[in-house]
Amino acid sequence: MKTVFSPRHHGHSGHVELNNGRVVPAFEKPERAEMIRAAVEGRGLGPILAPAAHGLDPVLRVHEADYVSFLSEAWALWTADGRDFPALPSFWKAPGMRAIEPETIDGKLGHFSFDAGCCLVAGSFDAIAASVDVALTGVDLVAGGEPSAFALCRPPGHHAHAGTMGGYCYVNNAAVAAQAFRDRGTPRVAILDVDYHHGNGTQSIFYERADVLVCNIHGHPTQEYPYFLGYEDETGAGAGEGFNANFPLRWGTGFEAWSAALETACRRVEAYAPDVVVVSLGVDTYKEDPISQFRLDSPDYLKIGARIARLRKPTLFVMEGGYAVEAIGVNVANTLEGFAGE
Numbered sequence: 001m002k003t004v005f006s007p008r009h010h011g012h013s014g015h016v017e018l019n020n021g022r023v024v025p026a027f028e029k030p031e032r033a034e035m036i037r038a039a040v041e042g043r044g045l046g047p048i049l050a051p052a053a054h055g056l057d058p059v060l061r062v063h064e065a066d067y068v069s070f071l072s073e074a075w076a077l078w079t080a081d082g083r084d085f086p087a088l089p090s091f092w093k094a095p096g097m098r099a100i101e102p103e104t105i106d107g108k109l110g111h112f113s114f115d116a117g118c119c120l121v122a123g124s125f126d127a128i129a130a131s132v133d134v135a136l137t138g139v140d141l142v143a144g145g146e147p148s149a150f151a152l153c154r155p156p157g158h159h160a161h162a163g164t165m166g167g168y169c170y171v172n173n174a175a176v177a178a179q180a181f182r183d184r185g186t187p188r189v190a191i192l193d194v195d196y197h198h199g200n201g202t203q204s205i206f207y208e209r210a211d212v213l214v215c216n217i218h219g220h221p222t223q224e225y226p227y228f229l230g231y232e233d234e235t236g237a238g239a240g241e242g243f244n245a246n247f248p249l250r251w252g253t254g255f256e257a258w259s260a261a262l263e264t265a266c267r268r269v270e271a272y273a274p275d276v277v278v279v280s281l282g283v284d285t286y287k288e289d290p291i292s293q294f295r296l297d298s299p300d301y302l303k304i305g306a307r308i309a310r311l312r313k314p315t316l317f318v319m320e321g322g323y324a325v326e327a328i329g330v331n332v333a334n335t336l337e338g339f340a341g342e
């Protein structure tokens, strides 16, 4: 399997987040992608390619133009006010307030985000643009006939809505990839999100559409981030009714219960008979993950990869979360190896 990777992710570094009521160094750090790249290389899983530039048009097929402009301009606006430290939102609109984009950057940061998990530094937008190019190059490979590809995206994407960043995610790489498959003439796309966290952005983007099935296995929203989406009764709306499936699981879930949910989700995908599968691959389901509460172990990822392979569909893996840096490479490589060996 070919991997697509860009070192431009390093531009998104030295940033912070609000965690446990404190401003701390971001868990979503450059070492994550480097550990994965090293494991893919070390395990001989296949060549590592640089992404091709695709421009912002494919991003604008999923994201709102004012939001993409905000992402591209935010650092310049923030530093124009004389600030040389990372930009982090800290206030948001409540239901009933006005959704009018403010002129000033502090207001814009709140308007275009839903938490304090999305910091912007000088190189963030370049890394964000490179990350979505990685995903789109993965689409090129699979649409061009490769049976599978791995888009080693950083920053991740599945929390990003059409016009809102959050949870370390700015551009929804998996959603842009799914839309790019559709725009290349692929009739039916399934997105299988196995990250520990619910992919609220991905669900929201495709919620009223039948051409993209979205399945999510994740920490239960009564206990876990992003809290306000991801319940089982969210099954799609309008033309998309029946084309969204959530499998929320309680804190402490181990591989037995998790893999039962994967089996149900895979059967849902099989019933949909997609032409391509996009996997939002997070390995924050791992037992030692510092911000997560499931109990999967490293060998379990071999079985996850093998089950996804048994869907027997062209498959694009898109990297999402995973913060146990010392194990992230092994867990991702195990998933890809399990897939390749099936």
Ligand code: OKS
Binding pocket: 017, 018, 019, 020, 115, 116, 117, 159, 167, 168, 195, 196, 197, 225, 282, 284, 291, 320, 321, 322
């Ligand atoms: C604020 C941000 C918390 C985001 C956690 C979720 C990130 C993730 N401290 N999503 O898949 O891994």
Ligand code: ZN
Binding pocket: 195, 196, 197, 282, 284, 320, 321, 322
């Ligand atoms: Zn996650």
